[in-house]
Amino acid sequence: MYHEGYHVFTMNNEYLAAITPELRKIAGKQETGRRIFRREGSFKKAGMWHQQLHQQVGAIVSPGGVSMYVSVSRAGVYRAIKEGKITAFCFHATEDRKTLFGRKYKLKQRAFVFVPVSECQAWAKELEDRAEYIEKIKDKSPAELLAMARELERLQGTEKDRDDDQFLTEDPDDKGKQGVKYDNEMSVSEMAAAVVAIPVAMVKEKIQNMQRRKRARKLQSKQG
DSSP states (O other): OBOTTTOOBOOOGGGSOOOOHHHHHHHOEEOTTSOEEEEEEOHHHHHHHHHHHHHHHOOEEOGGGGGGTSSOOHHHHHHHHHTTSSOEEEEEEEEEEEOTTSOEEEEEOOOEEEEEHHHHHHHHHHHHHHHHHHHTOTTSOHHHHHHHHHHHHHHTOOHHHHHOOHHHHSOGGGTTOTTEEETTOOOHHHHHHHHHHHHHHHHHHHHHHHHHHHHHHHHHHHHO
16 A cells, blocks of 8 residues: 555555465575566476466466556566565576587576566556545645655656566576576677688588589580
8 A cells, every 4th residue: 555654655465476385386496585486497397387377376477468457667567576566486498508519508598477467456456546545645745745756756667677677587596607598698609609600601602512513514514
């Protein structure tokens, strides 16, 4: 609810998804200070995880779909997740790979992220309560109204909140790990190998063209 005197709009904990022992096994590890849970595994396991999660918490939606239930921007959703006001369940699909030099590493996809629809609906209800409350405080001083406006603006998030989703799509525990790479990252050695592969491919193409022309000449000589 929107509490007079605090100028802060927060969701009641009673509306947050209850993290039972069974759900925790499905959801995976929790980030400190946030309601962000992470699991990882194959794409096949990602589908199973999604089904099990749905069975435990009910309907779920991606961060981009939260606006279907709540009149907030994507930036506002990210801000709420950062501040631990709504729950985010994340799954990273992984695959074991080897570099050109034989070194093993884990290729990790950015997370599939879902939020419980029940929390979205509770958030929408509290926004309605806030609107009703604002209608009742017209006698507040300009300074108090300004403070409330600034707080509400902060809760909506900024462009930086909207664009910076790395805190959610990448596991902070992977930072600095040599054996983990996300799907859009390429090491210096791999980039160098890719550059080397370009002239090699061109040489192969030229050899193949020469061989085709040679076969064509032999065929013409036989026909002649």
